[in-house]
Amino acid sequence: MTLPIRSFVGFQLVQAHRAHHKKAEEQLGKLGLRAGQEIILMMLWAEEGLTQARFVEQLGVEQPTISVVLQRMEKAGLLSRHQDSQDGRVWRVYLTAKGQALEEPVMQIWQHLEKQLLNSFTEAEQSLLRRLLMQVQTNFA
Amino acid sequence: MTLPIRSFVGFQLVQAHRAHHKKAEEQLGKLGLRAGQEIILMMLWAEEGLTQARFVEQLGVEQPTISVVLQRMEKAGLLSRHQDSQDGRVWRVYLTAKGQALEEPVMQIWQHLEKQLLNSFTEAEQSLLRRLLMQVQTNFA
DNA sequence: GTTTATAATATAGATGTCTATATAAATTCA
DNA sequence: TGAATTTATATAGACATCTATATTATAAAC
Numbered sequence: 001m002t003l004p005i006r007s008f009v010g011f012q013l014v015q016a017h018r019a020h021h022k023k024a025e026e027q028l029g030k031l032g033l034r035a036g037q038e039i040i041l042m043m044l045w046a047e048e049g050l051t052q053a054r055f056v057e058q059l060g061v062e063q064p065t066i067s068v069v070l071q072r073m074e075k076a077g078l079l080s081r082h083q084d085s086q087d088g089r090v091w092r093v094y095l096t097a098k099g100q101a102l103e104e105p106v107m108q109i110w111q112h113l114e115k116q117l118l119n120s121f122t123e124a125e126q127s128l129l130r131r132l133l134m135q136v137q138t139n140f141a
Numbered sequence: 142m143t144l145p146i147r148s149f150v151g152f153q154l155v156q157a158h159r160a161h162h163k164k165a166e167e168q169l170g171k172l173g174l175r176a177g178q179e180i181i182l183m184m185l186w187a188e189e190g191l192t193q194a195r196f197v198e199q200l201g202v203e204q205p206t207i208s209v210v211l212q213r214m215e216k217a218g219l220l221s222r223h224q225d226s227q228d229g230r231v232w233r234v235y236l237t238a239k240g241q242a243l244e245e246p247v248m249q250i251w252q253h254l255e256k257q258l259l260n261s262f263t264e265a266e267q268s269l270l271r272r273l274l275m276q277v278q279t280n281f282a
Numbered sequence: 283g284t285t286t287a288t289a290a291t292a293t294a295g296a297t298g299t300c301t302a303t304a305t306a307a308a309t310t311c312a
Numbered sequence: 313t314g315a316a317t318t319t320a321t322a323t324a325g326a327c328a329t330c331t332a333t334a335t336t337a338t339a340a341a342c
Contacts, residue, residue, distance in 0.1 A: 002248060005183045009267065010161055010251065010258050012274035014180075017158035018201055018299095019281035020151055025300070034300095034327060039155075042146045052291065060159055065329055067292060072327080089290040089337045107143060110151065117151050119280040125273060126150065132262070132270045133153035139260040140160035159329095166330070175297060175330095193321065206299055208322060213297080230307045230320040 013136070020117060027109045031102060037073055038106045041095075044079065045103050049092040051084075060137075078102070154277070161258060168250045172243060178214055179247045182236070185220065186244050190233040192225075201278075219243070 005011045024035040033041075043050060043058060055066045070093060073079050078099040084090035118126050146152050165176040174182075184191060184199060196207045211234060214220050219240040225231035259267050 002183070002186055002244065003252075004187065005180060008251060008255050009271045009274065010165075010255050011180070012271055012278070013154075013158055013161055013258070015201060016274040016277040017154055019278045020154055022201075022300085023281050024151075029301095036328060039146060039152070042143070045143055046145065053289090060156060060163075061328085062330065063291075064293080064331080067290095069328070071292090087290085087338070091291070103143065110149060111144075114149050114151050116280055117154070117277055120276065121273070128269065129273045130150045130153055132266060132273075133150065133157040135261065136157040136258055137153070137160045139257055140164050163330085170331095177298060194319090202298085203300060204321075205301080205323080208320095210298070212322090228308070228320085232321070 020113070023116065024109075024113060027113065028106070031105055031109075032076065033102070033106070037069065037078070038102075038110070040069065040073060041078065041099060041102060041106060044093060044095050044099065048094050051090050051092055073099075161254070164257065165250075165254060168254065169247070172246055172250075173217065174243070174247070178210065178219070179243075179251070181210065181214060182219065182240060182243060182247060183251075185234060185236050185240065189235050192231050192233055214240075 081091045222232045
């Protein structure tokens with residue numbers, strides 16, 4: 001008798017993420033973004049001139065992933081990359097006007113997503129879910 | 142002042158899923174599987190002869206996704222597909238010996254993943270996390 | 283100072299995922 | 313019965329993601 005898939009918390013994590021990702025794609029698509037790109041933008045809205053290494057360490061993705069995503073976002077006119085004058089290996093990322101202009105609508109979408117995600121949750125449940133998800137990351141680190 | 146990404150539960154969900162997915166890929170890769178394929182197998186271990194439509198409704202993925210994944214798994218010798226004798230549009234999926242033989246090692250990997258995911262969680266926290274993740278899915282449905 | 287090692291980024295090839303569309307079989311309906 | 317609709321699956325093209333490897337620039341070591 002194998003345990004049913006549904007009984008695994010890991011499966012529920014996958015399914016919850018899938019649901020969130022689908023909604024994010026749907027909403028962000030209206031702005032011409034793909035899910036994941038808005039995270040890059042959020043980091044740049046907080047601080048420009050980031051290097052690939054910074055994205056990699058902050059997001060936990062592999063370097064080639066960021067390399068490709070940044071290239072596509074540059075091609076889409078969302079950001080630009082300039083070689084560092086001190087260290088020729090380093091390329092720093094800056095927002096274009098188009099990338100800057102997306103801050104308001106993207107944040108609105110994320111706040112709406114967050115609201116939907118947490119619908120019917122008590123305050124205690126909200127902070128608990130955040131804490132447990134952070135613990136999960138620690139557990140896998 | 143934009144809210145930091147980290148403050149969103151949605152972001153923590155994405156990051157927790159990424160951590161889980163990476164570990165799953167790493168472990169399942171040893172068996173020649175990709176993350177996601179083992180879910181297909183689990184469903185088949187519970188019941189053979191499933192149709193694409195069943196996978197789609199159970200997993201919440203789109204039909205073309207399942208179509209492609211099943212083709213790759215068939216090519217990998219994990220399963221076979223046979224046209225339904227009653228309805229020529231329907232193709233039913235069956236396990237090969239190779240697919241059957243993976244039940245033990247895959248379940249062991251998932252049990253290990255589950256253990257790691259829930260490391261340091263109390264019983265109450267475990268069931269709460271499961272419940273909250275299920276509620277998230279409902280909220281996005 | 284030239285060679286070797288390290289570090290930052292890019293490329294290649296694969297997979298799961300999506301949307302849009304095509305194909306083929308069954309069903310409905312006039 | 314024959315055309316139109318619905319249903320099940322496949323294909324095309326795109327993107328985020330991975331591992332493995334290449335390229336390029338800096339740093340270290342002899």
